[in-house]
Amino acid sequence: APYISLLPSWFPGIPLFYGRDALQALQYPPVAAQVTKRAKFLHQFSTQLAAVRSTRRCPFRTDVDANALGWALSAVSSRAFRVNGPDHPAAMLPLIDMCNHSFDNNCTTIPDGEGGIKLVALADIAADTALLINYGALANDFLLLDYGFIDASNPHDYISLRFDEGLIEMARLLAGQMDAAFTGMESVAAWKKERLVQLRLLGPEADLEVRVGGHQLVDGRFLAALRILYATDAAELESVPFRDLGNTEPHISQMLCKEKEVQVFTTLVGAATHGLSGFPSTLEADRAALPTLKQSASDSVAERNVALALEFRIAKKICIKTAIQKFVNIATIRQQLP
Incomplete structure (x- = not known):
């Protein structure tokens, strides 16, 4: 489908793809537990698919392993929005998902009255200005797990x-x-x-x-x-x-x-x-370590994930x-x- 072809081939920052060092760098068991839960689900799902491969019961036309399922899960989580709040189901919003997040957003989403969602500017927006929407009153746990980033000054973090x-x-x-x-x-x-x-x-x-x-x-x-x-x-x-x-x-x-x-x-x-x-670790030690880590992580996905994990725990502290x-x-x- 055209929409699927527009999705990225990988999703930087999402903890599902973290290595051991990045997961340990989070220092926060609730998020680590969620990563384990998602990984376990993918393993169980891929095992069930393997049992029905090449049969009519298989929902896919080709072999789908745990890696492919991980990509699909990340594609959905990073492109879905909880427009009604963190306790309500998320929905995929094609095109709107090209907008980045900010709690100081210049656009918002509203129902169009026909089951759809409209993107509406909150003020006049100059040409070449990024369109920013608020993904919701989400803690950094949700932002990191689903979207692969955090907000260092997140007013909803806990x-x-x-x-x-x-x-x-x-x-x-x-x-x-x-x-x-x-x-x-x-x-x-x-x-x-x-x-x-x-x-x-x-x-x-x-x-x-x-x-x-x-x-x-x-x-x-x-x-x-x-x-x-x-x-x-x-x-x-x-x-x-x-x-x-x-x-x-x-x-x-x-x-x-x-x-x-x-x-x-x-x-x-x-x-x-x-x-x-x-x-x-202490907040002071984390802050001191972050600049050097970010500088050395420019060419390494694994080290960038560790740096993001460090930013996550700094925000928590x-x-x-x-x-x-x-x-x-x-x-x-x-x-x-x-």
């Missing part, structure tokens, strides 16, 4: 943490909160368990991934859980609607007492610090440090309340 007893205890230890009155996960009161189940942070349907960073600053479920765990009893939260427990800026009448609000946000500082400590400072600021403001 880190993922696993909500469990270990995270909470380490966060409290790093934040110097071990002496604060607190109910551990193992001995949590029945009313607290009920609310944690409602937050899907406990029970058979629990989703334990919580996020720190980005516009939201902290996953509302994580913040709500800490307020619940620091509360002395249910009466302490009677004035707070359940939906508002995860609000970073509630009305003063909907907060815990000043001391416990400070403990909550100080614990978030500890959680983010714990996330930062998971990286083997900046994201975490920014969140830590914001948590400190909020805790300071809470401390100054009457």
Whole structure:
């Protein structure tokens, strides 16, 4: 098909094609796990295809191995857009896919009313100016995995943490909160368990991934859980609607007492610090290494991938440090309340 013939023969920057050094350079297990998941899918799919090769059950007219499937998967992921947000299915948009991404975009996509998508300029655009669209409110995880690049100042970037007893205890230890009155996960009161189940942070349907960073600053479920765990009893939260427990800026009448609000946000500082400590290298060391690596990577795909992985983890560390400072600021403001 004409459209297929316009697609590139390879997709630089996409982690599916990284070597061991580049994958290790990411220093970020959630993305490495996604790469493994995609590679496993391609292997299983190619194995199934091999079993029906040269039969009517084969969906292709020629032999298709794992490498060809990897190319196809990357072609789709790098040319598809989540126009309705990261939690909605992606769609391929021929011609529009020639536009590069920017959060400071000069064009946008809108439905045409007939099942299609139109590209519309947001202002007058001078000749020879690149047409830029916003691929969506996506973290660098999505941008790297699907498109092969990152945005160093991505306002939607975040880190993922696993909500469990270990995270909470380490966060409290790093934040110097071990002496604060607190109910551990193992001995949590029945009313607290009920609310944690409602937050899907406990029970058979629990989703334990919580996020720190980005516009939201902290996953509302994580913040709500800490307020619940620091509360002395249910009466302490009677004035707070359940939906508002995860609000970073509630009305003063909907907060815990000043001391416990400070403990909550100080614990978030500890959680983010714990996330930062998971990286083997420091932000300062990464920044110092990047210029030399980028200079030496000009003629090597493998080294360019390592350099991109380094930029990815630098952005993650900046994201975490920014969140830590914001948590400190909020805790300071809470401390100054009457």
